[in-house]
Amino acid sequence: MKLVDSHCHLDDEKFSADREAVIERALAAGIARMMAIGTGDGPADLETAVRLADRYPFFYATVGVHPHDAAKATEETFAKLRDLLAHPKVLALGEIGLDYHYDFSPRDVQRAVFVRQLELARDSGKPIVIHTREAWSDTMQVLREHYAGAGIFHCFTGGPVEAQEGLDFGFHLSFGGVLTFPKAEPVREVARLTPADRLLVETDAPYLAPVPHRGKRNEPAFLVETVRKLAEIRRISADELAAITTRNFERLCLRYTG
Numbered sequence: 001m002k003l004v005d006s007h008c009h010l011d012d013e014k015f016s017a018d019r020e021a022v023i024e025r026a027l028a029a030g031i032a033r034m035m036a037i038g039t040g041d042g043p044a045d046l047e048t049a050v051r052l053a054d055r056y057p058f059f060y061a062t063v064g065v066h067p068h069d070a071a072k073a074t075e076e077t078f079a080k081l082r083d084l085l086a087h088p089k090v091l092a093l094g095e096i097g098l099d100y101h102y103d104f105s106p107r108d109v110q111r112a113v114f115v116r117q118l119e120l121a122r123d124s125g126k127p128i129v130i131h132t133r134e135a136w137s138d139t140m141q142v143l144r145e146h147y148a149g150a151g152i153f154h155c156f157t158g159g160p161v162e163a164q165e166g167l168d169f170g171f172h173l174s175f176g177g178v179l180t181f182p183k184a185e186p187v188r189e190v191a192r193l194t195p196a197d198r199l200l201v202e203t204d205a206p207y208l209a210p211v212p213h214r215g216k217r218n219e220p221a222f223l224v225e226t227v228r229k230l231a232e233i234r235r236i237s238a239d240e241l242a243a244i245t246t247r248n249f250e251r252l253c254l255r256y257t258g
């Protein structure tokens, strides 16, 4: 089984002590490729994921300003992002969006920085990775007004109405460890009904570890638990699901790199 973890934060300091071992376990578990999300240290360092992609053949990267860090973005940030988006292993712009749960940056600033990054994505032609929390309708409104390209709703935990809206907009839904949580029946229902050609899987490591690792630091090797659950929900084999999600990732993200 060969899998793609389409969203992980392997640059996180929680991996500083044993990153090599984590990577070894991922490869041994069949995680053949990983998309490192480059929002870790905010605008002060936009290359946290690019460094992983430069170092390891199986890592790809994103660049972007997380909504949490929106207030720290400057003109220099956007110029730097524009440059980094030309890097052949930077496959997407993200994670970007709106987070009204924490409100670490003022909402109007979050929206403005989101819009600026949508413009950058549009110019680059590369897809976007969306983070949205307690901000669904504003997220969709900004997307409708400012974006017409491809994208991923990462760690999708919305209901059927939101899922349909996201799918109608042409986006992919990426499912993570939440799928294995006992109370996540609505998410499993959405995951069951999502068209096969719009499905992706991710860990969001070090966050949101799937059962039976729940509560621990998440790592890419744990993706197999989420894949098993999703395969069970959809009544297909894990191998089949691995092939489907790998194909989707390649079609969506590897158009520029071959």
Ligand SMILES: [Zn+2]
Pocket: 095, 131, 132, 154, 155
């Ligand atoms: Zn996120």
Ligand SMILES: [Zn+2]
Pocket: 007, 009, 037, 095, 204
């Ligand atoms: Zn993330």
